[in-house]
Amino acid sequence: MSLYTERMILSRDQLIGMYQTMQRIRSFEEKSSELYTKGKIGGFLHLYIGQEAVGVGFISALKEDDYVIGSYRDHGQCIAKGTSTREIMAELFGKSTGISRGKGGSMHLFDVKRGFLGGHGIVGGGIPVAAGVGLAIRYKKTDQVVICFFGDGAVNEGAFHEALNMVALWKLPVIYVLENNLYGMGTAAYRASSIPDLIRRASCYDIDREQVDGMDVLAVREVAERTIYKTRTDKEPRFIEAITYRYRGHSISDPGAYRTREEIEEWQKRDPIMRMENYLKENSMITDDEIKAIREEISAEIQDAVEFSENSPFPSKEELYTDIYA
Amino acid sequence: MAANITYREALNQALREELQNNPDVFIIGEEVAQYGGAYKVTEGLYKEFGPERVVDTPISEEGIAGCGIGAAMLGLRPVVEMMTVNFTLLAMDQIVNNAAKLRYMSGGQFQIPAVIRTPQSLGLQLGAQHSQSLEAWYAHVPGLKVIAPATPADAKGLLKSSIRDNNPIIFLENEMLYGTKGEVPEGELFIPIGKADVKRQGKDITLISYSMMLIQAMKAADTLAKEGIDVEVLDLRTLRPLDAESILASVKKTHKAVIAEADWKSCGMGAEVTSIILSGAFDYLDAPVVRVALAEVPMPYSKPLEKAAIPTADDIAAAVRKIMGKG
Incomplete structure (x- = not known):
């Protein structure tokens, strides 16, 4: 038996931890959506609801000093990397206690302490940056890895192809995770790609690749363990396509007229949190009372994050000119 | 006769009229067809003119700009929509190195009658990467005409003039203006480019x-x-x-x-x-x-x-x- 399958034996605590993180993300996003309609949060708001298993499955398999880089749909990954819901919610409120001191907003979460490198607002913008992070890891000769998340829309950007070629050419420890939620904004992925099977995009760069059910956190975790182990060991890039689905619109202002209610409901039947909950119950690892307790605890945590954000001050006027040097 | 319509409607009218007027005019961009435009400027046009004249694209800004420029080299009159000005940065090479220069460096053999429409926006809490005004970047470049209308009438008249112009045009709309209303004369309306x-x-x-x-x-x-x-x-x-x-x-x-x-x-x-x-x-x-x-x-x-x-x-x-x- 190879090393990575041995490592895939997860403790009850680890399993419940993944369940909790997914639940925390779901509750955080639902609360954000509600607060947006109340005008507490402005700008764009891209929710991670439905995709929780991808971020949690991968990030839970990382070491603390590994790096994560994301797109504008970044709340879930930032939570999974360990940033507190207080700091993220306060950022969405534009408060000085936010993780980016209120200056970044929903799309630009950064957490240097926890290795979360953004929060990138332009489609595909983080993909070449991840190559640079991989370059620095190799340069410093550490055994870290970086995971870069992006959506199906991003594979059609030139930046994607430039970066994939470079990480493969130079053998950089970068794991690219394509979160294929089937739609780039309102355009179905198959309408935007000459090959519907997006994992093949990695094949011409000869990058080791694998597809996974992004609605199943255990399947994701298993692929993540294997992938991270391999990349940490041989320092070579990997490409994973996670098939997933976003329940909400591209952003909160997207009515989503391009897909049917039935399609959404069909995907919701495979809800990653529900599946994990069933798995834990079937294996007698959790009771209904414990589930209830977890939900209540998370609900209280999110409520605390909201209160913390409400009570935090906005940045002072002087902050307008801090961190600008030219 | 004049109608009190929004800036968005005025742009939509200009596009519809020019699509009707000249079969060489077509629209290309992200979400312009089935979605009706991220800001609904092209709403209804896909239904009316079909997929050959209102073309949805992948998220590939440099490719989209290049498609517009190449088509223009063969005499078509593309109206390229870039979803926001921030995304035009990914198409900068095509716009600055090709659109702006092809007529000059070919000794006048080619003209680029392409319009690149794109909204700027400020004040909507969209953050640093989605709230910027890049008009001076484009206005710096010989070979580009840069237009930034403020009223519905100017939006319509200048867009129609732009589509009929034989040179590349950066047409800067504004998200803050799309919903603003003003009097727009009915029928053909052309406002001269280069006139304050x-x-x-x-x-x-x-x-x-x-x-x-x-x-x-x-x-x-x-x-x-x-x-x-x-x-x-x-x-x-x-x-x-x-x-x-x-x-x-x-x-x-x-x-x-x-x-x-x-x-x-x-x-x-x-x-x-x-x-x-x-x-x-x-x-x-x-x-x-x-x-x-x-x-x-x-x-x-x-x-x-x-x-x-x-x-x-x-x-x-x-x-x-x-x-x-x-x-």
Whole structure:
């Protein structure tokens, strides 16, 4: 038996931890959506609801000093990397206690302490940056890895192809995770790609690749363990396509007229949190009372994050000119 | 006859009329067809004109711009929609190295009758990567015409003129303006490219502006009128080529100028306008030319910081009062 399958034996605590993180993300996003309609949060708001298993499955398999880089749909990954819901919610409120001191907003979460490198607002913008992070890891000769998340829309950007070629050419420890939620904004992925099977995009760069059910956190975790182990060991890039689905619109202002209610409901039947909950119950690892307790605890945590954000001050006027040097 | 319609509707009318007028005109861009445009400017056009004339694309800005330019080399008249100005940065090479230069460096063998339409936006808490004004970047480039209408009538008339123009045009719309209403004459409407417009006659001072900042400039002029300051408001409308004649005519009349712009001051549009005034009307000036512009920072997300970074009608009025010695 190879090393990575041995490592895939997860403790009850680890399993419940993944369940909790997914639940925390779901509750955080639902609360954000509600607060947006109340005008507490402005700008764009891209929710991670439905995709929780991808971020949690991968990030839970990382070491603390590994790096994560994301797109504008970044709340879930930032939570999974360990940033507190207080700091993220306060950022969405534009408060000085936010993780980016209120200056970044929903799309630009950064957490240097926890290795979360953004929060990138332009489609595909983080993909070449991840190559640079991989370059620095190799340069410093550490055994870290970086995971870069992006959506199906991003594979059609030139930046994607430039970066994939470079990480493969130079053998950089970068794991690219394509979160294929089937739609780039309102355009179905198959309408935007000459090959519907997006994992093949990695094949011409000869990058080791694998597809996974992004609605199943255990399947994701298993692929993540294997992938991270391999990349940490041989320092070579990997490409994973996670098939997933976003329940909400591209952003909160997207009515989503391009897909049917039935399609959404069909995907919701495979809800990653529900599946994990069933798995834990079937294996007698959790009771209904414990589930209830977890939900209540998370609900209280999110409520605390909201209160913390409400009570935090906005940045002072002087902050307008801090961190600008030219 | 005129109709009171939104800036968005005016643009949609211009597109529809030009699609009807010339079979060589087509629209290409992200979400322009089935979705109806991210900001609904192309709504209904896909239904009316079909998938060959209203073309959805992958998220591939450089590719999209190149498609427009290549098609234009063969004489088609593409209207390229870039979802926001921020995404035009990914198409910069095609726009600056190809669109702007192909006619010149081919010795006039090729023309590029392409329009690149794109909205800018500020003040919607969209954060640093989605709240910027890049008009000066494009206006810097010989070979590009840059247009930034502020009213529905100008939006319609200038877009129609742009589509009929034989050279590449960066057509800068504004998210803040899409819902604003104004009188638009019915039927064919062409507004000449390169002509500024006096939006309000006045004798005391010239207030020069364009796009969303023009709305603030007009508000400031209303306020100042009540204080006895008679402001002339000049809407540049076209940023390249700039209408130096109209700028100088107004400043020679009023002897004072304030420029209200929604871009950064350093190397911004106001710097160019100031230079035109100083070299063409220096002897007529009674006061220094003053610019009111964005704070020189990437746009912060936090509401109070964002508010502090974007000039308002009050800021413009204060700048005018100061020059008039009434501040």
